[in-house]
Amino acid sequence: MADRIVIVGNGPAGLTAAETIRALNPTADIVVVNGDTHGFYSKPGLAYLLAGLVPQPRLFSRSEKDMADAQIRVVRGRAVRVSPADHRVVLAGDTTLPYDCLLxxxxxxxxxxxxxxxxxxxxxxxxxxxxxxxxxxxAEGATTACVVGGGITALELAEGIASRGVETHYLMRGEHY
Amino acid sequence: MSAFVVSEAVRCVECGICSFNCPLGIDVRGRARLGLPVAEAYCLTCGECVARCPRGTLRFEASPVFKATSDGMGH
Known part of the structure; x- marks a missing residue:
């Protein structure tokens, strides 16, 4: 089994993968590359933050301590290149992470x-x-807003802005959501 | 019939609305994202988390502990 696992991305997919791999392989060196300046928060939940359904601190599903307890190492940085030949991920600033398995x-x-x-x-x-x-x-000073996009994020975003009393127009290409 | 809250983990986006609305402060999201039931004995089964989950992750399920049996003795 691979011993050095690098996961680029700190969303639910990356974190769930890291935790699942840890459960299957207690000794693996697991590194999550976090390209966001904040911690581990729910990006789909941002639309609910805008709607006032959940406060910002509640969006954070895991703490740094949770990750440390699971022995998952977190590296802040942005991956800019993968070198498959020598199994390395290069981050901005030229930090390199060796891997046996890359997700x-x-x-x-x-x-x-x-x-x-x-x-x-x-x-x-x-x-x-x-x-x-x-x-x-x-949105605080807005009277009207326009949301463009036919996906669930756009729809929830339109709901969220409208719920703040802003007259909201929703544009999508198709006839139906 | 007694029931408890169960989850379908693949639907969970970890937004935290369930935990935020739990009147007892149970970490519902921590169970939901793993597909685990809310097994805390003190859960009121008030339904706040089930009703407020925007992605339909949570639902009630009948508890087998109190399921009716033919002999009325739980056997």
């Missing part, structure tokens, strides 16, 4: 369509806690 649990990020005005102030995406904080700040 990429990167999730997804919002796509900014190439349309006029996409870079104007007030046009935002929701991928991180910092994004959610920015949206909350924008």
């Amino acid at each position: 990429l649990a990167l999730g997804a990020t919002a796509v900014r369509p190439d349309i006029p005005g996409i870079s104007l102030p007030g046009v935002v995406t929701l991928d991180s806690l910092d994004d959610a904080r920015l949206i909350l700040k924008l």
Whole structure:
């Protein structure tokens, strides 16, 4: 069984994988690469933070101590390159992590369509806690908002903003969600 | 019939709404994300976590401890 396991991504997939591998292999060296500046929080839960259904501290599902107790090492950084030939992941700043087994649990990020005005102030995406904080700040003084996207995040985001009393328009390409 | 809260782990996004709304402060999310039942004896089965989970992760399930049996003695 592989002894050096590197998991890139600290979402539910990466963390669940780390905990499951630990349960199966008590001696493996398990490293989770966390590219976020915060700890281990629920990204799908950000829409519920915006809706006021859950306070920010409750989004954090695991503490640093939880990870240490499970003997899962957390490395803050952003993976920029994989070198399969010599089994190494390279992080920004040239830190390298050797691995026997590599799991990429990167999730997804919002796509900014190439349309006029996409870079104007007030046009935002929701991928991180910092994004959610920015949206909350924008919503405080807003009277109208527009949410674009046909996925569950966009739908929940529209619900969340509307629940704050902001007149919200929801745009999607298809006729039905 | 007595019941307790069970979870379908693959639906859980670990948002924490269940734990936040538990009036007794039970770590419901900690069970839900692992697919474990909320087995705390002091759980009120009030249904707050089941009703508020936005992803349909939680549900009530009848407890086998109190299931009716043919001889009425639990055998």
